[in-house]
Amino acid sequence: MNADESVIGRIETEVALLMRFGEATRRAIPVEAHRSLDRAAYVILRHLDEAGPQNVSALAARLNLDGSTVTRQVGAMERDGLIAREADPSDGRGTVVSATEAGLRRMSVVRGARAEVYEEMLADWSDHDRAELATLLARLNEALSARSRARRRS
Template sequence: MSVDHGTGTDRDEATLGRIETEVALLMRLGEATRRATGTAEHRVLDRAAYVILRHLDSAGPQNVSALAAKLNLDGSTVTRQVSAMQRDGLIARTPDPADGRGTVISPTPAGLNRMAAVRAARTRLYGDILTDWTSDDRDTLADLLHRLNQALESRKRSR
């Protein structure tokens, strides 16, 4: 499959405009759906804590600088979020084995349990929302969203 990076044809511009609109709506509706969902499972973690715990669960312990870089956030923002998460017992700080002066952050069992509860609730929610979609359509959506996220991540790294 060839990739047309476009020369700015009217069709290309219209398609890119549709993509921009749909992504904007996806972000707005996703957040509105999360806030409006009646189950407490969705509210046991705020969005920032959920994203941090998901990343730490998959990537392993990290220092604040690495975490901030990965999440494309300012270090002071991550430090505040991590401090709040530590107060709530969601993460633990331990000495950095590579640099004894620093610390690394890792999820606690309580943090992982709360993250798993939110993830399960979100998975059920999307199962309900996409109940009328075929398995192939769900797979295609997952693949395309993954490709979009990879492209966004690559763009972030190249800047």
């Protein structure tokens, strides 16, 4: 095995562990805020909060999910009062979804609870190391997203 393969192997292992520990941490923390939204609803609400109202196709594309998956999630979230559907102002035949005030409040509570966990876990990290981690995770997520988009197009 050459040095590059060794580094890629380490990355693969660390990402696998990150996903496993992240989910285990979320489930193990006995704070209701962490459990008040499932992962999909949280991600959808975060995106709607940042990007504004979206049609389901745009949401699916941004989140690298199948449209039918997002449609089911949006339906459940609408029943829970977390999002609302309304006519698309640019095309009256379509609809857009937007976060409701209740959805934004729940998302904010979850976001704050998660931030507390990460603040505690990274308390002894320097500001530089925290910033570097954020930058590298954003790059990794963008690479994963680009790969997923490319695979869907082919």
